Amino acid sequence: MSSLYKIAILPGDAIGPEIMAQAVRVFGVIEAHRDLSFELTEAPFGAAAYFAEGKAFPERTKAICDAADAILKGPVGLSFEESQKIPLAEQPERGAILPLRARYNTFANFRPVCLSRGMAHFSPLKPTIIKDGIDILLIRELVGGLYFGKKERGTDTAGKRYVHELLEYTEDQVRQVLLVAFEQARQRKQRLHNIHKSNVLMSSVLWNEVLDEVHRDYQDVEVIPLLVDAAATALCLNPGQFDVMVMENMFGDILSDQCGGILGSLGLMPSACVGPEKAYYEPSHGSAPDIAGKNIANPYAMIGSVAMMLEMSFAMNKEAKLVWDAMQGVFADGYSTPDLAASSDAMQVVSTEEFGDRVITRLDAALAEASA
Numbered sequence: 361m362s363s364l365y366k367i368a369i370l371p372g373d374a375i376g377p378e379i380m381a382q383a384v385r386v387f388g389v390i391e392a393h394r395d396l397s398f399e400l401t402e403a404p405f406g407a408a409a410y411f412a413e414g415k416a417f418p419e420r421t422k423a424i425c426d427a428a429d430a431i432l433k434g435p436v437g438l439s440f441e442e443s444q445k446i447p448l449a450e451q452p453e454r455g456a457i458l459p460l461r462a463r464y465n466t467f468a469n470f471r472p473v474c475l476s477r478g479m480a481h482f483s484p485l486k487p488t489i490i491k492d493g494i495d496i497l498l499i500r501e502l503v504g505g506l507y508f509g510k511k512e513r514g515t516d517t518a519g520k521r522y523v524h525e526l527l528e529y530t531e532d533q534v535r536q537v538l539l540v541a542f543e544q545a546r547q548r549k550q551r552l553h554n555i556h557k558s559n560v561l562m563s564s565v566l567w568n569e570v571l572d573e574v575h576r577d578y579q580d581v582e583v584i585p586l587l588v589d590a591a592a593t594a595l596c597l598n599p600g601q602f603d604v605m606v607m608e609n610m611f612g613d614i615l616s617d618q619c620g621g622i623l624g625s626l627g628l629m630p631s632a633c634v635g636p637e638k639a640y641y642e643p644s645h646g647s648a649p650d651i652a653g654k655n656i657a658n659p660y661a662m663i664g665s666v667a668m669m670l671e672m673s674f675a676m677n678k679e680a681k682l683v684w685d686a687m688q689g690v691f692a693d694g695y696s697t698p699d700l701a702a703s704s705d706a707m708q709v710v711s712t713e714e715f716g717d718r719v720i721t722r723l724d725a726a727l728a729e730a731s732a
């Protein structure tokens with residue numbers, strides 16, 4: 361009997377449905393060449409869900425996600441002005457993304473920062489800095505810290521407004537993500553950059569203590585501590601020094617977007633959000649309301665998130681590699697969406713859909729050749 365993989369599809373908002381339409385085509389091509397099936401079930405999520413059903417993460421979407429082997433999520437969110445039309449608790453970030461992460465305890469967020477040699481010219485950094493490309497794995501803790509800590513707003517006796525927002529971590533929460541990072545470092549170059557701020561934050565002091573304990577079982581891995589502010593500079597001046605980087609939630613949010621800038625576009629940042637039982641996959645970038653509806657968004661991160669799912673949830677390493685190769689082949693042929701076109705006069709600008717067409721044509725040919 362051939363295998364069946366159940367996937368929940370959450371298209372999301374703004375450019376979400378546009379890039380998701382290209383990403384899901386990958387499943388169809390693989391099915392056509394392999395003795396397996398993907399069962400895709402689409403469900404509303406984010407602002408679209410709120411306007412249609414009154415909830416950013418409706419109960420029926422939760423049930424579809426619960427029943428799925430893996431979840432593919434498009435970006436959600438609206439422009440700042442449009443967001444104000446939704447009550448705070450149902451805005452897609454608070455009402456959908458964070459509850460999704462909490463529901464499946466997706467504590468380990470894998471954000472690969474990669475430019476192959478043929479894509480090196482996409483970076484705004486000088487060729488002398490980028491050299492043959494970039495290959496960093498940023499691991500971000502995803503269910504703790506400030507984003508999930510207790511929050512309180514109030515007014516003091518003098519009538520002044522105040523806010524308390526707690527940065528909370530337990531040692532177990534810290535240990536579980538560090539274990540993932542050490543394992544990745546062991547499998548890669550045995551080098552782990554620990555990004556922290558222990559000169560100020562007690563949370564970083566605890567983080568570093570736990571790191572020392574975990575390190576005892578990973579003596580083959582060299583740990584290089586780096587303060588987060590210095591890391592921001594080092595990423596621009598010498599990204600080649602990094603292999604695996606690990607950090608808490610907010611540091612990872614900010615530095616991963618900086619990494620998108622170093623690559624040349626946020627559209628080049630896929631991700632995997634991994635929990636003990638389930639993982640979901642999404643681009644690291646947002647819903648880009650400024651370019652929505654124009655068929656110009658870069659679908660690379662969304663399609664790359666499918667490649668990460670194939671490898672990490674379904675152990676389809678060969679198929680995943682063919683997806684990356686197909687996308688890089690399209691760039692090598694000289695085609696890109698407009699976000700990357702400024703990097704070279706020789707690039708021909710294509711739409712979201714045409715980029716998808718070209719990836720699918722290449723993937724189809726590669727899969728046919730691989731099974732011949």
Ligand code: NAD
Nearest residue numbers: 435436437438626627644645646647648650651657658699
């Ligand atoms: P953004 O990542 O959506 O966009 C920042 C810039 O990058 C914009 O100029 C945009 O056009 C560009 N960009 C992003 N992805 C692109 C792509 N695939 N192709 C080409 N260009 C791309 O960040 P923002 O504008 O700050 O946020 C917009 C909304 O997205 C907000 O509501 C925010 O909360 C939400 N958001 C959602 C997620 C998520 O779903 N995981 C992540 C980040 C932000």
Ligand code: IPM
Nearest residue numbers: 437453454457458613644645
């Ligand atoms: C990301 C996003 C989210 C985060 C928001 C939209 C909740 O910026 O995935 O990087 O802050 O984690």
Ligand code: MN
Nearest residue numbers: 613614617644
């Ligand atoms: Mn972010």
